[in-house]
Amino acid sequence: MIFIKNGTIYTMAGDVIENGSILIKEGKIVEVGKDIIAPLDAEVIDAEGRMVTPGFIDAHCHLGMWEESIGFEGDDGNEMTDPVTPQLRAIDSINPMDISFEEAYQGGVTTAITGPGSANVIGGTFVAIKTYGNRVDDMIIKDPVAMKIAFGENPKRVYNAQSKSPMTRMATAAILRDTLFKAKTYLQKKERAEEPSKMPDYDMKMEALIPVLKKEIPLKAHAHRADDIFTAIRIAKEFDVDITLDHCTEGHLIADQLAKEGKPAIVGPTFGNRSKFELKNKSFDTPRVLFEAGIKFAIITDSPVIPLQHLPLCAGLAHNAGLPEIEALKAITINAAEIVGLQDRIGSIEVGKDADIAIFDGNPLKDIDCKTFATIINGEVVYKR
Incomplete structure (x- = not known):
């Protein structure tokens, strides 16, 4: 399991969740929102306020x-x-x-x-x-x-x-x-x-x-x-x-x-x-x-x-x-x-979808110096800076 916390989550399903969390299990998104408790056996990624988007x-x-x-x-x-x-x-x-x-x-x-x-x-x-x-x-x-x-x-x-x-x-x-x-x-x-x-x-x-x-x-x-x-x-x-x-x-x-x-x-x-x-x-x-x-x-x-x-x-x-x-x-x-x-x-951060997620230091549409902090594909961290 992977637990992403403290992110500004652009779900692309109508919501932008400030200080939000995402729980990933077996390659899928199983929970998205605020005030989610991280399971004890989850790998925790602290987004520290970074922008979180679907891949x-x-x-x-x-x-x-x-x-x-x-x-x-x-x-x-x-x-x-x-x-x-x-x-x-x-x-x-x-x-x-x-x-x-x-x-x-x-x-x-x-x-x-x-x-x-x-x-x-x-x-x-x-x-x-x-x-x-x-x-x-x-x-x-x-x-x-x-x-x-x-x-x-x-x-x-x-x-x-x-x-x-x-x-x-x-x-x-x-x-x-x-x-x-x-x-x-x-x-x-x-x-x-x-x-x-x-x-x-x-x-x-x-x-x-x-x-x-x-x-x-x-x-x-x-x-x-x-x-x-x-x-x-x-x-x-x-x-x-x-x-x-x-x-x-x-x-x-x-x-x-x-x-x-x-x-x-x-x-x-x-x-x-x-x-x-x-x-x-x-x-x-x-x-x-x-x-x-x-x-x-x-x-x-x-x-x-x-x-x-x-x-x-x-x-x-x-x-x-x-x-x-x-x-x-x-x-x-x-x-x-x-x-x-x-x-x-794919295409949004919603329960049941593939856990394809990107976390950015800034806004990749606006900031020329924006760098990717982490990329997750099918629930696996494939890149982390």
């Missing part, structure tokens, strides 16, 4: 897919030989022994939604993992958690260089539609088969898309520009599938229309330069405008674009641009958990 969550990154300090040998995020690769699984490329994992949890980031890059129209499945461990199989929260798709410049650039389709936005959309239609037909044949001999031949690509068609996981749509965002929504409607709008760089320009669509946005990476044309309207105003329009959103690093430990900095810069502080915290905790469908386990 931070990055709702879109590529942690472990592009390793630090090496090139091609650790570059495992894009299979740039076929624009349609739904059968690829992030878990088969992640190296949890890369230093980026240690830096992430030392920065208070305890969960990463990580997966393939955006070279392909359909890139493969993302996985939700904890950031501490040495074997990815033991770190999984949910696999798969989403199916990556991509619009805009990236697939165009990759396949134009190979003189093959897609070389236009039209072709990207057409390839996605064609694949989803084939998957729908494949699923219908499977469901209507009355005996094994009537089953369609096994197709690994089509099998991977069945959870999307059944709304067990969403499409995770790389879309920066407004027209690409609308194309993503259009296709999701055509096939009646769930979708998240990842990057959503021009979301602030179309917030009123996005609010009517009711799809969540996953915003970032906003820090850094405008490395391509579709980022020309990138702004830290985006989260504030989406919030004011009533759109649920998360803030991300897109690691390795921005190292994962700087996730609270990204939220802090959005706060500096006018987003209320508590909403900035939600964007990297409970909002992120809800958008990826994991709010029953």
Whole structure:
């Protein structure tokens, strides 16, 4: 057991508890509040008034897919030989022994939604993992958690260089539609088969898309520009599938229309330069405008674009641009958990949830010199300064 006392606890469940305590047992939070008595056999951590938050969550990154300090040998995020690769699984490329994992949890980031890059129209499945461990199989929260798709410049650039389709936005959309239609037909044949001999031949690509068609996981749509965002929504409607709008760089320009669509946005990476044309309207105003329009959103690093430990900095810069502080915290905790469908386990400090907790010397959204005092994942102290 672990007993945290004397903390300023941001539960992200509606309460900020001054001089509060948290009791952790068998990897779960079993009690939160004031005037809790520490069991005699508990390891006691005195927060001494420090800020205590749920472990931070990055709702879109590529942690472990592009390793630090090496090139091609650790570059495992894009299979740039076929624009349609739904059968690829992030878990088969992640190296949890890369230093980026240690830096992430030392920065208070305890969960990463990580997966393939955006070279392909359909890139493969993302996985939700904890950031501490040495074997990815033991770190999984949910696999798969989403199916990556991509619009805009990236697939165009990759396949134009190979003189093959897609070389236009039209072709990207057409390839996605064609694949989803084939998957729908494949699923219908499977469901209507009355005996094994009537089953369609096994197709690994089509099998991977069945959870999307059944709304067990969403499409995770790389879309920066407004027209690409609308194309993503259009296709999701055509096939009646769930979708998240990842990057959503021009979301602030179309917030009123996005609010009517009711799809969540996953915003970032906003820090850094405008490395391509579709980022020309990138702004830290985006989260504030989406919030004011009533759109649920998360803030991300897109690691390795921005190292994962700087996730609270990204939220802090959005706060500096006018987003209320508590909403900035939600964007990297409970909002992120809800958008990826994991709010029953992570994202807030509540009884029954995973004991993923970060303790900070200052406020990680506001204080440039803020340091992590301790990080707890699954009820285990994985870092203590």
